Amino acid sequence: MSAPFIWILLPGLVAFALIFLSRYRAISLVAAIATALILAVLAWGLKVGEVMSFGPWAFKIQEQLAVAGRSFVITNPDRPQIALLYSALAFWYIGALVISTPPSFIPLGLANVAVLIAALAVQPILYAALLIEVAILLSVLMLTPMGEPVNRGVLRFLTYQTLGVPFILLAGWMLSGIEPETVSTQDIVRAAIFLGFGFAFHLGIFPLHSWMPMLTETAHPYVTTFVISTLFSVGILFPVGFMQRYPLLYESINLLEILRILGIMMVVVGGVWAAFQRHLGRMLGFALILETGRTFLAIGLPGGAHMLLALFLPRILALGVWALSLSFLKAHSEDLRFHVVQGFGRRYPVVGTGLILAHFCLVGIPILGGFPVYLILWEQLTAYGSWISLGAILGSAGLMVGGLRSLAVLLMGPEELPAPKAGRIDFFSYALILLGSGAIFLFGLFPQWFLPSLMAISATFGRLTP
Amino acid sequence: MLIFLSILLLFSVPIIILVLDRFRVRAGYLWFFALGGALTAWILILVARLQSPTIITLMQWRPATLFSATPALLLDEISWVYAAALAAFPLAVLLTDILRFTDVDPQAWAASLAMTGLGLLAVFAGNPLTLMLAWAVADLSETFLLLQRVPTSGHRERVVVALSVRLVGLLLVLAATLQALSLGTALVFDAIPAEVSGLLLLAVGLRLGVLPPHQPFFQEPPLRRGLGTIVRLTPVTSCLVVLARVAHVGVPASWQPYLLAVGVAAALYGGFAWFQAPNELDGRPYWILGMATMALVSAVYRLPDASMAWGVALLASGGILFLISYRSRFVSALAFLGIISFSLFPFTPAWRGGILYSHSGFFLVLLFVLAHALLLLGYARHLLQKPPPGEGVERWMLIVCPLGLILLVIAHWGIALSHGLARGSGLSMNSVGWWGGIVAFCLAVVFLFLRKLQFAMLSSIATGLRGLLSLEWMYRLFWWLYHTASRFFSSISLILEGEGGVLWSLIMLILLVSLMIQLSGGG
Numbered sequence: 001m002s003a004p005f006i007w008i009l010l011p012g013l014v015a016f017a018l019i020f021l022s023r024y025r026a027i028s029l030v031a032a033i034a035t036a037l038i039l040a041v042l043a044w045g046l047k048v049g050e051v052m053s054f055g056p057w058a059f060k061i062q063e064q065l066a067v068a069g070r071s072f073v074i075t076n077p078d079r080p081q082i083a084l085l086y087s088a089l090a091f092w093y094i095g096a097l098v099i100s101t102p103p104s105f106i107p108l109g110l111a112n113v114a115v116l117i118a119a120l121a122v123q124p125i126l127y128a129a130l131l132i133e134v135a136i137l138l139s140v141l142m143l144t145p146m147g148e149p150v151n152r153g154v155l156r157f158l159t160y161q162t163l164g165v166p167f168i169l170l171a172g173w174m175l176s177g178i179e180p181e182t183v184s185t186q187d188i189v190r191a192a193i194f195l196g197f198g199f200a201f202h203l204g205i206f207p208l209h210s211w212m213p214m215l216t217e218t219a220h221p222y223v224t225t226f227v228i229s230t231l232f233s234v235g236i237l238f239p240v241g242f243m244q245r246y247p248l249l250y251e252s253i254n255l256l257e258i259l260r261i262l263g264i265m266m267v268v269v270g271g272v273w274a275a276f277q278r279h280l281g282r283m284l285g286f287a288l289i290l291e292t293g294r295t296f297l298a299i300g301l302p303g304g305a306h307m308l309l310a311l312f313l314p315r316i317l318a319l320g321v322w323a324l325s326l327s328f329l330k331a332h333s334e335d336l337r338f339h340v341v342q343g344f345g346r347r348y349p350v351v352g353t354g355l356i357l358a359h360f361c362l363v364g365i366p367i368l369g370g371f372p373v374y375l376i377l378w379e380q381l382t383a384y385g386s387w388i389s390l391g392a393i394l395g396s397a398g399l400m401v402g403g404l405r406s407l408a409v410l411l412m413g414p415e416e417l418p419a420p421k422a423g424r425i426d427f428f429s430y431a432l433i434l435l436g437s438g439a440i441f442l443f444g445l446f447p448q449w450f451l452p453s454l455m456a457i458s459a460t461f462g463r464l465t466p
Numbered sequence: 467m468l469i470f471l472s473i474l475l476l477f478s479v480p481i482i483i484l485v486l487d488r489f490r491v492r493a494g495y496l497w498f499f500a501l502g503g504a505l506t507a508w509i510l511i512l513v514a515r516l517q518s519p520t521i522i523t524l525m526q527w528r529p530a531t532l533f534s535a536t537p538a539l540l541l542d543e544i545s546w547v548y549a550a551a552l553a554a555f556p557l558a559v560l561l562t563d564i565l566r567f568t569d570v571d572p573q574a575w576a577a578s579l580a581m582t583g584l585g586l587l588a589v590f591a592g593n594p595l596t597l598m599l600a601w602a603v604a605d606l607s608e609t610f611l612l613l614q615r616v617p618t619s620g621h622r623e624r625v626v627v628a629l630s631v632r633l634v635g636l637l638l639v640l641a642a643t644l645q646a647l648s649l650g651t652a653l654v655f656d657a658i659p660a661e662v663s664g665l666l667l668l669a670v671g672l673r674l675g676v677l678p679p680h681q682p683f684f685q686e687p688p689l690r691r692g693l694g695t696i697v698r699l700t701p702v703t704s705c706l707v708v709l710a711r712v713a714h715v716g717v718p719a720s721w722q723p724y725l726l727a728v729g730v731a732a733a734l735y736g737g738f739a740w741f742q743a744p745n746e747l748d749g750r751p752y753w754i755l756g757m758a759t760m761a762l763v764s765a766v767y768r769l770p771d772a773s774m775a776w777g778v779a780l781l782a783s784g785g786i787l788f789l790i791s792y793r794s795r796f797v798s799a800l801a802f803l804g805i806i807s808f809s810l811f812p813f814t815p816a817w818r819g820g821i822l823y824s825h826s827g828f829f830l831v832l833l834f835v836l837a838h839a840l841l842l843l844g845y846a847r848h849l850l851q852k853p854p855p856g857e858g859v860e861r862w863m864l865i866v867c868p869l870g871l872i873l874l875v876i877a878h879w880g881i882a883l884s885h886g887l888a889r890g891s892g893l894s895m896n897s898v899g900w901w902g903g904i905v906a907f908c909l910a911v912v913f914l915f916l917r918k919l920q921f922a923m924l925s926s927i928a929t930g931l932r933g934l935l936s937l938e939w940m941y942r943l944f945w946w947l948y949h950t951a952s953r954f955f956s957s958i959s960l961i962l963e964g965e966g967g968v969l970w971s972l973i974m975l976i977l978l979v980s981l982m983i984q985l986s987g988g989g
Contacts, residue, residue, distance in 0.1 A: 159968060200975070207974035210962040261982070273959070276952040343619075366595075366602035366636065375595075376532045378644055386648035390641060397637055404630045411613065411622040445599075448528040455529060 003048045003074035004065035004121055007082050011039060011114040018107035025103065029096060032106050036090035036113075043083035048076050072121040080457050082117055084309070085233065088316055089113050092226045095320055098429040099327045102145040105223050112138045112227075116234040126172030128238065129165045132202070136161040139227040143219045153218035156211040164201025168238075171195035185252045192249055195242055202235050203292055205262060206269045213273075213285030221281055221330055225323035228288055229316065236295055240305055259300030260384060264391045266293025271398025275405075280326055280336040280355070283402050287322075287362050290395050291315055294377065297392065301380050307373070309458040310451055314361060314369035314443055321436035322358035325351045328425055338409045343417045345410025348425060352410045354433035359403040361440045364396045369440040372447035468514035469541050469590055470522055472507040472553065476583030479503030480576030487572040497560065500575040504556040504582075511553045511586075515546050515884075521592050534652045537599060540592030542656075544710045547774055547885050549589045551781045552703045554877040556582045559692040561870030562789040564863050565855070574693045577611060581696050588704030594643045594653050597708065598636055601673075604701055605632045611697070631672055632701070638669035655711045663712050664721045667765060670705045670712070671725075674758040675751065676732045691747065695788045699781055702754055706777035709758075709765045716768035725766045730833045733759040737840030746787050746848035753784050756841045757808070760822065760834070767825045775819035775887045779808035782815070782878035786871050787845060793852035794864070800871045801849045805842060807878050810903025815882030818889065823902030831898055835906045842910035 014035045021028035046052070051060045065072045074082070089109060096105065112135050119131035136158065143154045150158075171194035174187060199205070204212045215224050242249075249255050270290030277283045291311075298307040326336065328351045334340050345352030357368065364374040374396070381389040443450055483496050524537040556578045563575070584607060588600035612625045642665035646653035649661060658666065717725060736756025743749025757780035764772035786804035790797055810820040823831050855864060881887070894900065961970050 156963070156967070163968075207962065207971045207978065210959075210967055210971060213959070214963050258982070273955055276955045365633065366598040367606070368602075372527065372533075378640075379534055379647055380532075382644050382648040386645050389644045389648065393637060393641055393644070397634070400633055400637070401630075404626060404633070407629075408623060408626045411626065412619045415619065446525070448526060451532075452528050 001059065002062035002065040003046075004072035004118070006042060006046070006061070007039060007074060007086075008072060008114050008118045008121065009065075011035060011110050015107045015111035015114065018110065022103040022107065025106070028106050029093060032110055033090050033093045033097075035110060036086045036093060040083045040086035040090060043079045043086060046079075048074060048079065070127055071123045072118060073123055074117075074121050078120070081120070081237065084312070084457075085113050085117060085230070088230070088233065091316060091320060092222075095222065095324050095432065098426070098432050099222055099324060100331065101220060101223055101327075102142065104142050104146065105226075108138050108142045109226065112142070113230060116230065120234060120237060124172065124176045126169060126176050129168035129172060129198070132168070132235075133162065133165050135231065139231065142223050142227060143215070145220075151218040153211070153214035153216070157215050160201050160204070160208060160211045164198045167194045167198030167201070169198075171198060183246060183248065185248055188246050188248050189252055192242070192246075192253070192255075195239060199235060199239050203232060204289060205292070205296075206266050206289070209266070209269070209289050212288050213277075213282040216281045216285035216288070217279055217336075218281075221284065221326035221336075222323045225284065225288075225319050229319055232288075232292065232295075233312065236299075236308070240299055240308070243299075244305075256300045256302065257384075259296050260381075260388060263293045263296030263298075263300055264388055264395075266290065266296060267392050267395035268398075269293075271395030273398070274402035275398040277402055277405075278338040280329065280338070280341060280406060283359070283406060284322060284326060286402070287359070287399055288319075290399055291362060293395065294374070294392075297381060297388075298377055301377075304380070306455050306458040307377065309454045310373045310376070313450060313454060314373055314440070317369055317436060317439055317443065318358040318361040320358075321354045321433060321440065322362075324429075324433060324436070325355035325358065328429065329355070332425075338405075342409055342413030343411070345407070346413075347417055350430045350433055351425065352407075354437050356403060356407050356410070357437045357440055359406060360400070361444070363400045363403055365400070367441065367444045369443035371444050372451065467520075467522065468510045468517060469520075469539060469549070469586070472510035472514070473583050473586050473590075475503055475507045475510070476556075476579050476586065480580040480583075483572050483576040483579075487576075493570045493572055496572045497563075497570075497575065500572075500579060501557070501560045504553075504560055504579060507579075507582075508550075508553040508557055511546075511549050514541055515550075518542055518546055524596070533595075534647065535593045535595040535654075537596045538592035539587075539590040539596065540655065541590060543885065544770070544774065545590050545707055547778060547881055547887075548703050548707050548710075548781075549586055550881050551778050551877060552582060552585050552589060552700065554873055555696050555699065555781075555785060558785060558789055558870035558874050559696060561873065562791070562867050563692045565791055565867045578693050578696045581607070581611075581693075581700050585696075585700035585703055588701075589707050591655075591704075591707075593655060594639055597704070598639055601632070601636055601639075601701075601704065604704065605629060605636070608697060608701070631675075635669040635673035638665055638672065642666050642669065658712060658715050660715050660718055663715045664717045666708060666712050667717055667721075667725065667762070670708045671728075671762055674702060674705050674762065675755050676729070676759045676762050691788065691791060694747070695750075695785060698750055698754065698788075699785065702758060703777075703781060706758070706761055706773075706780070709761050710770050710773050710777065713765035713768055713770035713773040717766055722766055726763065726830065729759050729763040729766065730830065730837075732756075733763070733834060733837035734840075737837040737844070741840045741844035741847060743844070743848075745851060749844060749848065750784075750788060753841070753844070754780065756837060757784065760819065760838070763826075763834070764819070764822045767822065769821050769825065771818045771887060772821045774885070775810075775816040775882070776808075776822075778878060778881055778887065779816040779819065782874050782881075783808040783845070786874050787848060789870060789874070790849070790852060792855040793849070794855065797852075797868055797871065798849065800868060800875060803875050805845055805849075807875070809842060809907045810838070811907070812900065815878050815887055817882075817903075818887045820899035820902050822899070824897050824899035826898075831902065835902055835909070838903070838906035839909035839913065842907060843913050846910065846914055 014031070018028045018032060021031065046061060048061050049063050051058055063073055063075050092109065093106070115131055115135045115138065119128040119135065122128050122131060140150070140154055140158050143157070144150050171191045174191040174194065178187065201208050212228065215228070243255065267290050270286045270293055274283055274286035274290070277286060295308065295311060298304040298311055301307070328348065329341055329344055330336055332348070333344060361368040361370045364370045378389045378392055381392060479500060483500055486496055486499070519540070519542040522539040524539060527533045527536045530536070559578050560575060584600065584604045588597060588604060591597035591600050609625055609629045613622060616622055616625060642662040643653045645665065646659050646662045649659060651659055653659070653662060733756055736752045736759060739752035740749045740756055743752060746753070757776055761773045761776040761780065764776060783804040786801055790801060807815045810816050823834065826834060961967065
């Protein structure tokens with residue numbers, strides 16, 4: 001048995017089987033959660049390439065799986081990333097227990113993660129672009145429920161993601177067969193430029209970001225947030241891994257400074273635009289842009305890759321609670337425009353509280369989950385001039401204005417609210433939002449319980465260690 | 467350790483009260499329990515002075531190499547003074563609540579104690595990180611508390627506006643912390659770099675409603691007199707502590723003229739509006755504005771003692787008036803002590819506040835004395851409007867209720883005497899500072915005796931000033947700018963997200979890349 005079989009093929013097969021269980025949503029969801037959790041636990045516990053024994057049985061999990069002349073390689077340092085991806089998938093599925101999602105979300109979500117892991121594992125890297133495109137196509141199927149026309153947000157998403165693929169392919173082609181020790185500066189810079197353009201499309205780097213707010217405005221908030229956050233979590237590993245594989249890049253161009261400039265630009269754009277939005281879904285889109293910027297800022301710090309995981313946990317918590325709350329609101333109103341959801345915070349106080357807390361968590365308000373990690377980031381940025389950390393605060397201030405406007409809208413409106421579109425929200429939904437909100441507070445007040453171990457895990461990342 | 471215990475007590479007693487209330491324990495017992503908790507907490511704070519100065523690390527944020535600070539409490543002279551004043555409030559509120567027996571509400575008592583505990587956390591904040599955490603907890607709790615109690619959409623809007631202003635203040639403290647780090651030094655309260663003191667002052671001024679002059683709090687009626695007073699004064703106390711700390715370094719010279727100009731405007735506006743308010747509860751935001759401005763201006767002049775004298779007077783004298791719900795001879799005498807306590811008379815608790823007058827130029831002194839006179843006048847006016855005790859009030863209530871007021875008077879005088887705020891060192895008899903308070907008091911007395919004249923005159927002046935100083939024009943300008951910017955950003959979004967959006971994005975990308983190449987000196 002090989003590692004790629006366990007973490008790529010096996011979930012792929014389960015996903016295929018889940019398609020046939022789509023009619024029984026609860027069963028397929030529980031099966032998907034169990035699969036994701038088991039795969040995450042296996043990724044934590046199983047050692048690749050070493051003989052392991054269970055009682056009388058001894059076995060060795062191979063690192064490599066060859067398919068049609070290409071190989072997929074998963075080594076021990078890759079396991080924490082895989083464990084996190086499957087843990088995150090389980091987290092998103094648990095949220096789906098209490099909200100209605102398109103039937104395709106359950107099987108295709110699992111398939112999506114498996115394909116993205118395949119993209120990380122494939123050799124040569126040239127084929128990663130194709131696998132990413134497959135993941136994007138699967139995402140489109142998730143975002144567009146059966147029988148419904150593709151909306152403009154999904155179309156724009158597909159356009160930008162597909163435009164990025166040729167660039168990644170070209171970069172992969174340039175690098176195929178070249179070893180880090182023998183590569184010339186010219187070659188590596190050229191490949192880096194192509195890869196940069198490819199991932200600029202893929203990750204929605206300014207000014208190629210317009211698909212993000214369009215998608216969060218038009219598509220299902222929960223599925224959209226899952227898709228963007230998963231694609232982003234894997235997507236960001238490629239440029240980081242590339243940087244670490246070819247350290248020559250640091251010497252030939254001022255890469256870290258470019259990353260910081262890109263990061264601060266996205267933080268400011270995301271924050272400032274968020275301040276002027278009048279749609280709760282679009283607000284989430286701009287928060288995602290800001291978060292992308294923060295990640296670039298972190299990578300732009302020497303040794304900042306260690307912060308990726310520290311940023312990951314509060315982000316996924318906040319996005320989960322935010323998306324869950326938005327999905328409830330969307331299910332109970334016509335859409336998420338400000339004038340439509342006026343007063344909904346009074347009708348659904350727990351949902352409103354969850355939404356605002358998650359929003360403020362990403363702003364970096366003290367006592368909420370994002371604050372300790374952002375504080376580290378902001379403090380480290382001061383070494384590169386006060387303008388950059390003040391720019392980062394400006395972005396947060398913009399997002400905060402957006403959050404306060406959302407709060408005002410959710411609280412105000414007519415004293416007598418119109419009849420709700422759907423019925424009451426059940427106890428489990430409230431419990432899940434409250435649990436998420438509690439976790440946001442816990443992380444914000446006691447970062448010492450989480451951060452040291454998260455940073456230690458980051459240090460074991462094969463592709464991330466500088 | 468004692469301060470930690472007192473804070474812990476102020477958080478645990480409310481939880482027990484709420485639990486007991488669920489089990490329908492009689493309100494009288496709960497009141498006694500709350501009173502016992504509040505008294506113990508206050509005594510612990512008073513005794514804690516023996517341990518000053520002390521730093522208590524609340525928890526160690528890790529990885530320690532990455533955090534420049536970790537949450538900690540600092541007990542020193544500044545924090546002790548304000549903590550002793552603040553901790554007296556739940557006690558005073560519980561005692562005076564006796565008279566408002568129709569409003570028996572154990573939840574309100576629990577909230578009073580918990581809010582004070584939160585306030586003490588902020589007052590004892592040992593570094594900006596703890597201050598930000600404490601402010602955030604207090605802001606979110608207060609917002610949550612208020613949103614549950616306010617009845618209309620308009621009120622809720624004001625709660626959100628108040629939260630917005632405070633969060634901006636919080637971000638300014640964060641900006642000050644980062645600016646200090648970029649200067650190569652960590653921001654700590656016992657050595658605030660002069661370069662960032664302005665930002666801190668701006669943060670505090672914004673939260674207090676002084677910079678620019680505005681009402682950081684929404685209208686008062688939905689709140690009760692007791693809990694309302696604590697809810698209003700707790701966040702103010704946490705700001706006054708920071709003011710006293712900033713006062714040790716002052717602000718950069720280039721900031722001073724602007725801050726003084728805004729300070730004069732805020733003090734006059736606060737004074738006029740306080741005097742003109744229909745009652746002391748409606749006027750409470752203006753009282754805070756007027757008195758806090760005096761504390762802020764003292765900080766601008768690097769006068770920590772003066773800042774504290776004004777700050778403690780804001781709490782204690784204000785607290786006395788806000789907690790009085792009827793007028794009798796004895797209560798009037800106590801309230802008169804409240805007036806005297808912030809009159810800046812020699813040997814009274816706020817005497818050192820008069821140093822402010824010694825440091826200001828002639829014109830500024832005139833304006834500050836006028837503002838001070840208006841604050842005194844308003845205080846007297848609101849006191850004289852109090853009704854006599856209503857029917858159904860029992861005799862024992864009339865005995866217990868003033869105990870709360872006596873407590874505040876004793877606290878004010880005790881704190882002032884022990885800290886030297888009632889000492890006149892630096893104020894000679896031929897200095898303006900010595901006479902400033904007396905002049906203001908005389909001015910207030912003259913106005914009071916010429917009641918008809920001054921009411922008409924001051925009302926018209928106040929109406930004129932309100933148009934200018936309420937800064938409605940500034941907010942309108944702000945909204946215009948906001949909507950203009952909104953239209954601009956919407957247009958760009960429209961272009962990027964429209965049919966030709968992909969092409970526009972690509973053009974922008976090419977422009978951006980060429981710009982970056984140019985900037986990096988490439989060809």
